[in-house]
Amino acid sequence: MSKEKFARFTVLGIALVLIGVGVYTGEFVSVYRKASMICFECIGIG
Amino acid sequence: MKKFVDKHGRRLTQVVTAVLYNCNITGFAKGEIYQGKLKNACVPGLNCYSCPGAVGACPMGSLQSALVTSRYRFPYYILGMLLLMGVLLGRFVCGFMCPVGLVQELLYKIPGKKLKKSKVTRVLSYGKYVVLVALVVMFPIFLRKPGFCKYVCPAGTFEGGVLLGITNTSVRAMLGRLFTWKMVVLVIIVVSAVSIYRSFCRFICPLGAFYSLFNRFSFVRMVVDESKCNHCGACRKFCRMDIKTVGDRECIQCRECKKVCSQNAIS
Numbered sequence: 001m002s003k004e005k006f007a008r009f010t011v012l013g014i015a016l017v018l019i020g021v022g023v024y025t026g027e028f029v030s031v032y033r034k035a036s037m038i039c040f041e042c043i044g045i046g
Numbered sequence: 047m048k049k050f051v052d053k054h055g056r057r058l059t060q061v062v063t064a065v066l067y068n069c070n071i072t073g074f075a076k077g078e079i080y081q082g083k084l085k086n087a088c089v090p091g092l093n094c095y096s097c098p099g100a101v102g103a104c105p106m107g108s109l110q111s112a113l114v115t116s117r118y119r120f121p122y123y124i125l126g127m128l129l130l131m132g133v134l135l136g137r138f139v140c141g142f143m144c145p146v147g148l149v150q151e152l153l154y155k156i157p158g159k160k161l162k163k164s165k166v167t168r169v170l171s172y173g174k175y176v177v178l179v180a181l182v183v184m185f186p187i188f189l190r191k192p193g194f195c196k197y198v199c200p201a202g203t204f205e206g207g208v209l210l211g212i213t214n215t216s217v218r219a220m221l222g223r224l225f226t227w228k229m230v231v232l233v234i235i236v237v238s239a240v241s242i243y244r245s246f247c248r249f250i251c252p253l254g255a256f257y258s259l260f261n262r263f264s265f266v267r268m269v270v271d272e273s274k275c276n277h278c279g280a281c282r283k284f285c286r287m288d289i290k291t292v293g294d295r296e297c298i299q300c301r302e303c304k305k306v307c308s309q310n311a312i313s
Contacts, residue, residue: 004263008133011260015129022123027112028086031124034111035085035095035103042096042107042195042202043210043217044225 056142056300063091064145068099068205077213088124090131091144092253097205098213105131106199106253110182110192117187128256136264137257140247141298146201147247153239161242163288170249171288171296178252194252196224200235203228243286247298258295268293268301274311281307 022028040046067089070080080101089102105128112121131139140147154160161167177194185193195202207225211218238245247254261267270281270292281292281303289296292303292312304312 007263008265011129011133011263012265015126015133018122018126019130020126022121022126025119025122027119027121027123030112030115030119031088031103031108032083032086034108035100036079036081038079038210038217039094039096039107039111039195039202039206040220041192042094042104042199043206043221044203044228045217045220045222046196046224 057148059142060144060148060151063143064093064148067091067093067102067145068097070099070101073098073100074209074213077210077215077217079210088127088131090135090139092146092199092201092251093144094199094202094205096202096210098210100205104201106182107192107195107202110186110195113183113186114190114192132257132260133264135257135266136261136299137254137295137297138264138266138299139257140251140254141300144247144253146251147244147298150239150244150246153236154243156240159241163243163286167242167248168288173249174247174251174255177250178255182252197227198231198250199228200232200246203232244298248288248296254298261295261297261299262293266299268297268299268303269313271311271313274309276309276311278308281312 072078073080077098079096079098082101084101085095085103087102088105088108089100090105092106093100093102093104095102095104095107105124108124109121109128112119112124135143177198181193181198185191203225207221207228211221235246235250242248282289284306285292285297285303287296287298293299301312304310
């Protein structure tokens with residue numbers, strides 16, 4: 001297996017594990033919570 | 047048909063992606079943002095989640111928001127999302143799937159004096175890594191604020207501040223000094239994009255900086271067939287980004303260089 005291929009599949013594996021952990025612990029809810037409310041910092045209110 | 051796809055395929059993909067990211071049409075009319083379940087996931091490109099049309103979360107905004115509270119919880123989910131998009135697509139996202147990139151390319155079409163790439167722009171291209179580390183990572187961790195969103199992000203200023211401010215009176219009433227600062231930054235970015243090709247992407251964008259780390263080995267990437275390449279350098283000269291070789295960290299995988307490769311070595 002080439003170095004590139006190894007890196008590709010390793011990062012893919014890590015990404016899927018991290019997403020899995022995030023879903024399992026309910027962390028994705030905080031992404032939703034932030035995204036579903038008006039972000040005052042983003043629009044320049046503070 | 048093939049000719050049309052070759053000529054307009056990338057632009058079409060950029061437009062369709064921008065529309066898909068912002069397809070909550072009623073939000074523009076009502077001055078409200080979408081609150082459906084799609085916002086559990088991030089879109090690949092830079093698109094403010096406070097845009098009235100946005101149906102997905104912004105990857106940079108979500109990362110900074112997660113880092114603000116990272117003392118209590120490691121941001122597994124958003125980091126996983128970013129790694130997934132990075133390793134699948136690399137900077138293909140910049141070339142095909144980012145509304146901010148699309149707008150800058152359209153601005154560059156305005157006639158006028160154009161500043162070509164040089165050693166200076168190559169050095170400036172490291173600026174986006176500074177923004178990524180300083181404003182997206184360190185600022186939220188140590189100062190508990192999303193530095194990039196708050197002080198720089200042009201997507202937030204325009205899509206959130208301007209578009210939401212037009213229709214939402216309470217938001218409009220709250221816009222003050224910080225918004226003025228963000229508008230100044232936005233105007234600088236817009237003006238520079240008229241004479242410098244994708245200036246924000248090349249020098250500032252932290253999302254592009256993050257994806258560039260995967261550009262050499264991502265599933266979707268540009269590859270040069272060394273057995274065919276005669277090292278004429280036509281691809282590098284033709285490219286408007288600060289690349290040294292096709293497919294390196296600065297390559298946005300736009301595929302434009304394929305048109306000038308006499309050896310058909312690029313795929």
